[in-house]
Amino acid sequence: MINKIVPSFDEAVADVFDGAVILVGGFGIAGGTPSQLVRAVARTGAKNLTVAGNTGGLLPQMVEMMIERMATLVQYPRDYADIGMLVASGQVSKGILAFPASPSTQGKMAFEMLLEQGKAELELVPQGTLAERIRAARAGVAAFYVPVGCGTVVEEGKEVREFNGECCVLERALKGDFSLVRAHKADRYGNLVYRGTSRTFNATMAGGSTVTIAEVDEIVELGELDPEAIVTPGLYVDRVVLREKV
């Protein structure tokens, strides 16, 4: 019998190893971050991690400020934790990110600080290219040419080539060892549905790593999810963990 449900977050990430490449879902906003999985990876103490995701994350103390500042707009989940928590615990040595630094001169993202301290390496990637590189890994595409980045820092060190008269940059598939994704509902096959804009990088990263782990609000019986509306087929998912209501 297929049963991908794992009883605890700690168990779900127990095999995260030193030097692993971790794709962290979410967009860096209030919804859709795999906070409990991130917290569990922090507890493993695994070192020298490469994290790939949208933003450079927030240090835990910054999360507090952010939650307070955003309270007039939207309430963050109390357990919010992103790449910044792994940075804070000294586990990150490389980031593959679209948004590593704060867009304002006030305040800094967690990864940005690490970088300024010379403690990490950054691979800066346009957001769409990042998503496409992860999708390529899922889809068995080794590399691809896109126009985005020609004539900018993005093309540095990469092959550039014209297709139909348009300059394109060669980008490689980005496969993770672990994908941490946040979904809404799952069944025991690992089929996933998301909610609204929390789908984002989560659905892209599911299947983009050797091991995909999903943090979900609800686990339902097989057959309860509408087969027309399942976004991530279970075969892309290895482990499912249920969130406690927070």
Added chain:
Amino acid sequence: MINKIVPSFDEAVADVFDGAVILVGGFGIAGGTPSQLVRAVARTGAKNLTVAGNTGGLLPQMVEMMIERMATLVQYPRDYADIGMLVASGQVSKGILAFPASPSTQGKMAFEMLLEQGKAELELVPQGTLAERIRAARAGVAAFYVPVGCGTVVEEGKEVREFNGECCVLERALKGDFSLVRAHKADRYGNLVYRGTSRTFNATMAGGSTVTIAEVDEIVELGELDPEAIVTPGLYVDRVVLREKV
């Protein structure tokens, strides 16, 4: 106001021109073929068409036999028409196909006959590569490397290159002038949902051409389609035509 609904199939395909590249949805089985759109393109008389799709299609007389032969398994729609109808009307000069020929020694596909008569050119493509090339066109990816086809006829005339020690073939995006797709329901924005295995190439081709035209069973009010279950966002669709019940 956005309203992509067009009153007739003939109107929907009126601008199909000589030499156009047409992506024809469906898989070549009973469900999911844009039969009325194909019939309308046949009526335009547009010549010298390149058709891209899964199969080489069935000549109208073969369709009759097929329907009869399959009747013990599944009932074909009475109006079934595929690429074979365009072949029969002498409109096709090139096929970009995964399944141009019948797998048995008895019976031939429409395009296969055309090819044997020396009246058309064939670009034979593995089915997954065909789908990926169309998706690449939709996604603004100019070209991509995949392992499928290395050391076979598929690599002939193409660039071959190793990634991570694995031989890969360079494949180009395949953009159509027109995509003919069969969907289940649409709204006036052109948002589409499909039914079961009739999703197939239809959802892949929607957005893969300059103009995408959808043949649907039902048109619903804006807001009736579940935003979590819409498969093709309306921006990929230019025209929607309602099928009559047959």
Added chain:
Amino acid sequence: MTKERLDEVTIAMRAAKEFQDGMVVNLGMGIPMLCNTLVPEGREIIFHSENGVLGFGATIENPAEADIDLLNAQGQPVYPKPGMCFVDHAESFAIVRGGHLDITVLGALQVSEKGDLANWRMPGKAVGSLGGGMDLAFRAKKVIVCMTHTSKDGQPKIVRECTLPLTAPRAVSLIITDVAVIEVTADGLALKEVAPGWTAEEVQALTEARLLVSPDLKEIDLVT
């Protein structure tokens, strides 16, 4: 003498006038995001947000109405709207990269006379964020920039050559600032509209690149 400049809402309002009925539009952070509620009456616009939503509604001001799973790319809650749908991030940028966006409105640090855009790394910062801006600037059919005409320390932002690293070369079509509307043409930058009370000379004085004053130069028009 300090002349009055347009406020952010007025800049966004002018940008939103460019949205034609049925267009698909992406709004960048800051001033551009304000366009969301400023679409001229009678035009139906599909807004795209990087985080995978199409056809959402206005920004929500009251946190009690907010849904944590319905946010724009800036993290602000928005209302659902009939015809809305969700996609994952790869598809969201398939839409961008595939050229399916009619307009993107972006902020900028510098725009050159050729339409080069620099908006990802602030002067003095060692690190910048590309976000989705590069994909958008390269691939939207029309790129509109909304920004202040000069930087906080009074430096011109419309320049001959960008000194900051580029987001995209030759990308911008239209620049809307707090003092002018400027079109990027094959011949150079065409000054089309000025803020009330401003002359072409005064705008040029704040602009490093040379402006070609349009024969039909007029005051910024928010109505038609």
Added chain:
Amino acid sequence: MTKERLDEVTIAMRAAKEFQDGMVVNLGMGIPMLCNTLVPEGREIIFHSENGVLGFGATIENPAEADIDLLNAQGQPVYPKPGMCFVDHAESFAIVRGGHLDITVLGALQVSEKGDLANWRMPGKAVGSLGGGMDLAFRAKKVIVCMTHTSKDGQPKIVRECTLPLTAPRAVSLIITDVAVIEVTADGLALKEVAPGWTAEEVQALTEARLLVSPDLKEIDLVT
């Protein structure tokens, strides 16, 4: 003397024994498609079909129960099953190409001693169809071939070198025919099982490639 050969259902049954609990499996046309209803008891298998369905049920025999929108890649109606889902064609082959299939069972015209597979262009036909077979043969974790041991005119199909154009080089792991089960190993073709009443010599006589007779050669086992 003509020895009795296994029928198609028995070949498929032997192939289905390879499916371990939880595997994702794609079945090619013909004999392989029969595996669908022959999965050993107690094992839960997710079947993938090229036309974008995962986790469907058994083939439907009665057309009154058929749904035109729930067909396998051969066009036969199948039953829905809890946990089933649908994907478009690009995603269906992202699954294939991305190496997410544990097993594909395919038919073959020829298999070489190196595991080269030829199954897309019949001898004497000017045109062939790749279909999805090439993607499957290249990318499934394990490729099992089900076929008759010899062609209709008695020619060996397990050969030293394929004379027909290849579907995929070095792709096949296991060959199940109407007279034998053969494993493709680094050393060559290992004869593991024979049909009841057949000897290794008799199988070799129908095989062009040289067979290494396994020390634990046994009669085809459909039970364990």
